[in-house]
Amino acid sequence: MIELVKNPKYDFMSIRNYAFMISAVLLILGIVGTIQIFRGKANLGIDLAGGTSIQVKFQKPIAMDQVRSLLAGAGHGEATLQGAEGENILLIKLRAHAGVEERMVAEPVVKLLREKLPDNPFVVESISEIGPAIGHKLRQDATWALAISALAIIIYLAWRFEFKFGVTAAIATFHDIFAMVGIFWALGIEQDLLFITALLTIGGYSLTDTVVIFDRIRENIRLRKRNTFSETINLSVNDVLSRSLVTSFTVFMAVMALLLFGGAVLRNFALALTIGILVGSYSSVFVAGPMLVLWRGEKMTAVKG
Amino acid sequence: MWKSITGRITLIVVLTAASIIILVPSLTDRVPAGWKDRVPKINLGLDLQGGVFLRLAVEIDKAIENTSLRYADDARALCREKALPVLAFQKVGDGGFSLRFPPGDFASRAQSTLKEEFPSLDVSLGEVKADGATVVARMKPAEIQAIRTNAVVQGVETIRNRIDQFGVREPQIIAEGEDRIVVQLPGVKDQQRAIELVGKTALLEFKLVDEGASVEEALKGNVPEDAQVLYQKSVDPQSGRATKTPMVVKKRALLTGDTIKTAKVNFGNQAGGAHVSLSFDTRGAKVFDRVTAENVKRRLAIVLDDTIYSAPVIQERISGGEAQITGSFTPEEASDLAIVLRAGSLPAPVKVIQNVTIGPSLGQDSIRNGIRAAIIGGLLVVGFMAFYYRFAGLVADGALLFNILFLLSGMAVLSATLTLPGIAGIILAIGMAVDSNVLIFERIREELRAKKSVRASIDAGYDKAFMVVVDTHVTTLITAVILFQFGTGPIKGFAVSLSIGVAINLFTALVCTKVVFDYLNAKKPMQALSI
Numbered sequence: 001m002i003e004l005v006k007n008p009k010y011d012f013m014s015i016r017n018y019a020f021m022i023s024a025v026l027l028i029l030g031i032v033g034t035i036q037i038f039r040g041k042a043n044l045g046i047d048l049a050g051g052t053s054i055q056v057k058f059q060k061p062i063a064m065d066q067v068r069s070l071l072a073g074a075g076h077g078e079a080t081l082q083g084a085e086g087e088n089i090l091l092i093k094l095r096a097h098a099g100v101e102e103r104m105v106a107e108p109v110v111k112l113l114r115e116k117l118p119d120n121p122f123v124v125e126s127i128s129e130i131g132p133a134i135g136h137k138l139r140q141d142a143t144w145a146l147a148i149s150a151l152a153i154i155i156y157l158a159w160r161f162e163f164k165f166g167v168t169a170a171i172a173t174f175h176d177i178f179a180m181v182g183i184f185w186a187l188g189i190e191q192d193l194l195f196i197t198a199l200l201t202i203g204g205y206s207l208t209d210t211v212v213i214f215d216r217i218r219e220n221i222r223l224r225k226r227n228t229f230s231e232t233i234n235l236s237v238n239d240v241l242s243r244s245l246v247t248s249f250t251v252f253m254a255v256m257a258l259l260l261f262g263g264a265v266l267r268n269f270a271l272a273l274t275i276g277i278l279v280g281s282y283s284s285v286f287v288a289g290p291m292l293v294l295w296r297g298e299k300m301t302a303v304k305g
Numbered sequence: 306m307w308k309s310i311t312g313r314i315t316l317i318v319v320l321t322a323a324s325i326i327i328l329v330p331s332l333t334d335r336v337p338a339g340w341k342d343r344v345p346k347i348n349l350g351l352d353l354q355g356g357v358f359l360r361l362a363v364e365i366d367k368a369i370e371n372t373s374l375r376y377a378d379d380a381r382a383l384c385r386e387k388a389l390p391v392l393a394f395q396k397v398g399d400g401g402f403s404l405r406f407p408p409g410d411f412a413s414r415a416q417s418t419l420k421e422e423f424p425s426l427d428v429s430l431g432e433v434k435a436d437g438a439t440v441v442a443r444m445k446p447a448e449i450q451a452i453r454t455n456a457v458v459q460g461v462e463t464i465r466n467r468i469d470q471f472g473v474r475e476p477q478i479i480a481e482g483e484d485r486i487v488v489q490l491p492g493v494k495d496q497q498r499a500i501e502l503v504g505k506t507a508l509l510e511f512k513l514v515d516e517g518a519s520v521e522e523a524l525k526g527n528v529p530e531d532a533q534v535l536y537q538k539s540v541d542p543q544s545g546r547a548t549k550t551p552m553v554v555k556k557r558a559l560l561t562g563d564t565i566k567t568a569k570v571n572f573g574n575q576a577g578g579a580h581v582s583l584s585f586d587t588r589g590a591k592v593f594d595r596v597t598a599e600n601v602k603r604r605l606a607i608v609l610d611d612t613i614y615s616a617p618v619i620q621e622r623i624s625g626g627e628a629q630i631t632g633s634f635t636p637e638e639a640s641d642l643a644i645v646l647r648a649g650s651l652p653a654p655v656k657v658i659q660n661v662t663i664g665p666s667l668g669q670d671s672i673r674n675g676i677r678a679a680i681i682g683g684l685l686v687v688g689f690m691a692f693y694y695r696f697a698g699l700v701a702d703g704a705l706l707f708n709i710l711f712l713l714s715g716m717a718v719l720s721a722t723l724t725l726p727g728i729a730g731i732i733l734a735i736g737m738a739v740d741s742n743v744l745i746f747e748r749i750r751e752e753l754r755a756k757k758s759v760r761a762s763i764d765a766g767y768d769k770a771f772m773v774v775v776d777t778h779v780t781t782l783i784t785a786v787i788l789f790q791f792g793t794g795p796i797k798g799f800a801v802s803l804s805i806g807v808a809i810n811l812f813t814a815l816v817c818t819k820v821v822f823d824y825l826n827a828k829k830p831m832q833a834l835s836i
Binding site: 001002055057104106107110123124125126127128129130131133134141142144145148149152153156157160193194196197200201203204205207208211212215216239240242243246247249250251252253254255256257258260261262263265266269270273 | 352360362496497500657658659660661662663664666667670671673674675677678679681682683685686689690692693695725726729732733735736737739740743744747750751772773776777779780781783784785787788790791792796799803836
């Protein structure tokens with residue numbers, strides 16, 4: 001039998017104050033990041049903020065300065081240009097402005113480049129144009145999706161365990177979502193619709209992790225293996241530790257494959273999943289259990305189910 | 306779970322056979338047509354096969370205003386006919402207009418005439434002053450509602466006609482909400498042309514050039530009341546330079562495109578360029594005959610979406626119901642113009658509010674990358690499981706293969722759309738799929754450590770892990786279903802593959818692996834388990 005950890009007896013509960021400190025930092029980052037998103041100050045993708053992004057592939061290396069001045073001449077001074085090294089790929093992003101009438105600019109920009117750079121032909125790989133109204137709607141939908149899934153999960157876990165378990169699991173899940181928003185915001189990485197998808201996926205993943213631990217806590221309470229609630233939690237986390245590690249590791253491998261081999265379109269998505277799995281595994285051990293003790297106290301009242 | 310081992314094995318074999326029959330046509334083209342046509346296929350999303358996604362906002366208010374202006378034109382013409390002098394005309398909000406008449410019974414006579422002639426208008430007498438009285442006409446609410454519905458329904462129909470004639474396989478054109486139209490054109494190559502074809506209003510009008518008015522004066526703002534300034538666009542074939550020439554034309558259209566029966570592209574006229582020939586239906590031909598007869602030697606402007614294409618002088622009365630639109634067209638432009646004229650104009654102008662265009666090459670790159678990542682990720686997971694759990698790990702790996710097989714065929718059965726995030730969802734599902742087996746195997750290990758027999762350990766492991774496995778699946782399903790509800794396009798694809806994967810995993814991780822252990826235990830209990 002190969003074992004990652006042999007008969008573990010770590011005292012996770014004793015270091016919970018350090019964990020709370022780390023979580024507090026992550027949460028503050030996340031709250032700041034969220035506020036910035038709603039103030040429109042975060043690095044939001046075109047699909048959430050509205051605007052235009054055009055990806056073209058040239059035959060020859062690109063003179064970025066020339067493209068920049070061409071765009072500036074057409075009134076797109078604040079366009080961001082991004083090149084992929086060695087591939088002659090150029091990504092042009094034009095943000096929508098609040099209050100300005102929605103208008104589509106991709107076609108004139110493509111025409112302009114074709115006209116002014118006649119000796120460097122290109123193909124349009126993708127265009128994405130989203131009016132501010134749609135961006136606003138998608139952002140709203142995403143917020144609703146997060147809120148409704150939180151509610152649905154609390155209800156399910158309240159039914160399967162008890163109300164406090166449900167709320168705690170939801171808090172641990174939201175802890176991860178905030179942490180991911182905060183980390184992405186701090187690193188200045190673009191947050192788009194795929195990022196929202198990653199948030200919900202990690203939400204589900206982290207919840208799974210928490211549920212496994214909660215299930216064991218319930219069992220160990222029933223079997224009266226320890227006298228206090230925090231000792232029971234400690235025991236339960238240790239009981240399922242090797243499962244948590246193995247699963248995190250397998251999912252981590254799958255996501256790393258996506259990150260390294262999945263291509264440019266999925267890179268940020270895979271990065272978000274990678275960060276999320278790390279945070280999710282951490283929160284199930286260090287956030288969910290301790291929170292439960294804080295709220296429920298040390299009484300060993302049985303959990304239904 | 307069932308007791309009978311043979312029953313479970315039969316079920317797995319049947320499912321596997323069904324999956325293979327369903328999947329083969331999705332993977333290769335070299336299967337008999339009878340087989341191919343009878344099984345559902347996995348659809349590739351726009352992001353994987355390239356194509357165009359457009360969300361259009363239908364400008365219904367403009368359609369209402371246009372209709373109201375048309376009523377106003379007709380009403381004024383009627384008043385002229387009945388010798389009712391209209392002093393002033395004014396637009397009134399929400400699809401209405403008012404006409405002012407001199408003192409006397411003109412206003413009340415106009416009211417009853419209009420009421421009789423236009424049953425879809427509410428006509429009332431407005432204020433009466435010493436210098437005259439007004440008549441206010443508004444479209445009835447039912448009429449406005451009809452325009453609203455028609456704008457979207459007819460818009461969808463018209464766009465579908467245009468796209469069908471342009472030639473796109475499996476286009477999707479649907480109304481969304483009250484004033485949106487979503488157009489999906491998978492695999493379309495000439496993307497810019499397709500977008501222009503969809504978004505054109507294509508309102509064709511024949512209007513007389515106002516020879517009496519001076520263009521210079523009109524550009525300064527002194528346009529005669531019944532006229533307007535429009536521009537003729539022309540492209541110099543040598544330099545490719547576009548020029549815009551202003552022209553003053555009468556506001557009233559003598560004939561519109563809805564009377565066109567067919568439109569064809571013709572080549573080889575004197576200029577050597579392409580032109581579009583039109584033939585009108587009976588009503589159109591009659592009107593065209595009268596109009597040309599009445600206006601010989603005057604210029605008739607052919608106007609499409611407020612741009613003049615040509616303004617030829619009417620040489621003689623044209624009775625055959627045929628006309629030509631000439632201009633400096635490329636063959637593609639002429640062909641697209643013919644398509645929009647045949648398919649008819651949109652009842653209301655549309656505005657593109659979302660455009661996602663994926664070039665075909667990017668789609669292929671995405672598929673390649675996605676599949677490569679999936680294979681590498683899958684191999685890593687499979688290798689790790691075999692290394693860590695030995696024989697039991699191999700059993701879990703087998704279950705994983707079934708999981709992927711059933712997942713893909715499940716997607717085909719539901720005719721689900723595979724998107725790039727969908728491939729990511731499959732990879733993630735692979736990673737999570739083994740979790741159920743990890744949970745079970747760790748439990749079995751615990752039981753073995755407690756010195757239970759192999760057979761009892763296995764049974765207890767499955768039993769004790771069962772509920773937690775179900776719980777983890779349900780919670781993941783909850784988020785996936787909500788993602789599906791709220792997501793659009795690619796995100797929906799992610800939710801679909803993740804939720805099908807998770808649901809199927811419940812079967813493969815629990816049933817498919819257990820049957821192996823049960824089979825081995827059937828004759829005589831296992832003495833050792835490599836786990």
